[in-house]
Amino acid sequence: MGDKKKVDLTTFKDAVLDKYPKKVGKKRAKAIINNDPDNMPVIQANIRTIPGIITQRGCTYAGCKGVVLGPTRDIVNITHGPIGCGFYSWLTRRNQTKTESDQDANFIPYCFSTDMQDSNIVFGGEEKLKQAIREARELFNPKAIAIFSTCPVGLIGDDVHRVARQMKEEFNNEVNIFGFSCEGYRGVSQSAGHHIANNQLYKNLIGNDDNVTPKSKFRVNLLGEYNIGGDAFEIERIFEKCGVELVSTFSGNSTVSSFEQAHTADLTLVMCHRSINYVAEMLETSFGIPWFKVSFIGAQASAKAMRKVAAYFNDPELTERIEKVIAEELKIVEAARQVALPKTNGKTAMLFVGGSRAHHYQDLFEELGVTTLSAGYEFGHRDDYEGRRVIPTIQIDADSRNIEEITVTKDEARFKERMTPDVLKKMEDALGKDEVEYNDYNGLMAQIGKGALVIDDLSHYEMEKLIELYHPDIFCAGIKEKYAVQKMGIPLKQLHNYDSGGPYAGFQGAMNFYNDIAMMVSTSIFKEIKAPWEREEVVEASYVY
Amino acid sequence: MLLRHTTPKEIDRQALTINPAKTCQPIGAMYAALGLHGCLPHSHGSQGCCSYHRSALTRHFKEPVMAATSSFSEGSSVFGGSANLVQAIDTIFTVYNPDIIAAHTTCLSETIGDDMTQIVSKAHEDGVVPEGKHVIYCNTPSYVGTHVTGYANQVTAFVKFFSKATPKKRNVVNLVAGWMEPADMREIKRMANVLEARTIMFPDMSDVLDAPLDGKHHMYPKGGTTIPDMVATGDSKFSIGLGKYTTEDACILLDNKCKVKFEVVDIPIGLKATDRFITSLSRHANVPVPDAITDERGRLIDFIADNHGHFYGKRVALWGDPDTLIPLCEFLVSMDMRPVYIVTGTPGKPFDERMAAILKDIPEVKFMSGERADMFRMHQWIKQEGVDLLIGNTYGKYIARDENTPFVRLGFPIADRAGHNFNPKTGYVGATNLAIDILNALLDHRDRTCAEEKFEFQL
């Protein structure tokens, strides 16, 4: 068992800010903090990236089409714009999907685009879009067609919502068609796209189908889980083993009809708070389905999540079954953990990814005895760092104001009060007050250690500096960072797409992760970077002759 | 079935592109800009474009791809992106210190109508471009042409901003490299060396996108055409453009600007295209072709002759870029294979004309270029009558699995295999590599699928 490395993380900020132009440095200063869980500092987040900074961030379209809607298999997703955006979001996220039969619709391996040309930009692209929708219907006859706007669409005045309405009419409402105003320049990152996607899911799909035949008394939605590397499959396995029915997952391994029935569940669990908390709130406001923050990343976290389900339904039989599953699974997991631990214990990690993973994966690293020295999100908001309690204090700036806020009201006919003070009290008694996270999320900074460096929207320059100063044993980020970090002799684990690994969620996933991290921190080839003739001792030895 | 909705029944599509065989201009500009030493590509638009382009290039090369963005907000798309670009230039030179910033536009900045010339001169006036540093730019609207066009526009911009003619011409031949792998460029340079021809290659991604792991991340790896070399291209006595779609514009501009005569040949993929390249280089560099090169050629001929029975008559479907597909189809024909279906999303008459000529003896051939010349269509043709081999980028693996067809990966992007940036496909050596890949794919398939009694030790 190795010793924890002692490193001084307080000097980083000054070391790094010096390099920037004055104004830029001033802005970046607010996004770099040393954490103090007891006296939580304010961090700047969800603020425009300064032009010229090499950022990890992508755009609104990516958050909307790529992240939230991408994993649903039976919608024909048409990108309205020049060819690029559709092409780059074609099969590039590892959201796996599994149909029940070969006859079921699965459009995920396809890319659909209106491929706008010069003349469409000049004269408008609505007619081409309409024709594309007609052709999509003729060729594929899907249940639903979604239209995603890329950068030029809004500027040239194309109205994708109007087109959607008109085409729906043209098809006598036989196909559900809806549009997204997710032009890349809206908002400051993918995050805006999540919000836009959430709104349209609510307006166009959720609540459309009341005809359900419950398979279990315990019916839940899982939000913010995208089935990267098969995560959702593993979570589905756990639910099934526990006798809990997963009504819908937003949106890993999902279908249109699962969204349409989401309002019939009795509980919503939120994994990635950033990308989908809006839907969670809408489900509660409209239908009275309470939501809780959970994570299935980490064996203990998964156990905790399932215990939350047990505490909520408060059914002795269910609780017993869940406890049995947890005991059974943890036993196997623990054996795997013991195998990995000698290789990983005492190592250090840095995590810069997404809007929840930089938090969630700390649990898995803790299980491996790995300390997270520094972490931050690519597109998180302050509430993802400091907890939802700060939401009232977040200033709405011009960039956020541009994103549509929809009014959600109580669905009088279908609303069912589920969350009573009594239910909550019992949950708090069973789990501990802080653990419940009802309508709440405590954020990344509640977990990461005192003094740890928390950095929002990490720049490439800052990343190199972090590595140069602190030499973590493993760095977690995305594909754009991967090979630069590895050139520095440090393994990079992609936490957007897991390289080609996974699942990492649930119990099986935890074991996969232990194994993969043990593998990565013991990569032998990094010890061979210097050629024999470049190693000092060899050069000196040669003088002996 | 992965592509379970694809049926043989074609409809007359007017608007919908499905499974494109192309992408947008800016990524080509970004790729080409990486072939200049000390250059940081800059994407003038939303940060999503830059992120997508970097990711796509990174997945393909498994190498760092550095580039910056103007990070447009809603405000910049209303009021124009001038302030963003000027600030970006300041930030980039201060923090990342390149010698050159190569800015390209995106569909957003083009739709708004940002005037790059004006903005960059404003940056100079504002004093954010340090002494001795360069900001170059090109227009790459994504609603015109494709990634191939973007590459061509960037390479042309190199000439526009750097090439200079002094009164003294030098006995040097410019090799204007079309879109190919770093290994392909390295191989072409090696051949030129064996010929003892003096050349300047631009752009040059070797030692950039196939960089060694040495414990440091070099923002600006050691490869890439240097500024002095780029300037000197104006004094070369001749240019050879490798690939009409990607290099002809640059060659023309260099001729107009610096009076450097040129010839555009195909990218030397396969026997005949390499023959033409070597002939051209030998003539214009005024050097004889040494035996070593003739021997490489002979080995290629030997390999094809020895294995001809496996190649003969095999039906092939291909997708990708014109500059690759043209010599590639010609090569397949020279091995007596039958390229029957070919699509490229990149528009242009030259492709259609060359294909018609190369494939004139294959009456069943179908090829198409431009809008809706996509992989869905090609797959429909395959559903109508199958093929023996697929050649193209990684997106073909879905067809390969569904149709149980051997598949050779070639083109961009290749996201599921590694080594394509190390293993050349140009020159005689590259053609031999390619023929070996094709043969192995065909024979592996045969071994995997044939009846047990037909399974044989020797093939």
Ligand code: SF4
């Ligand atoms: S917004 Fe335009 S330039 Fe950017 S990736 Fe999409 S098509 Fe390409």
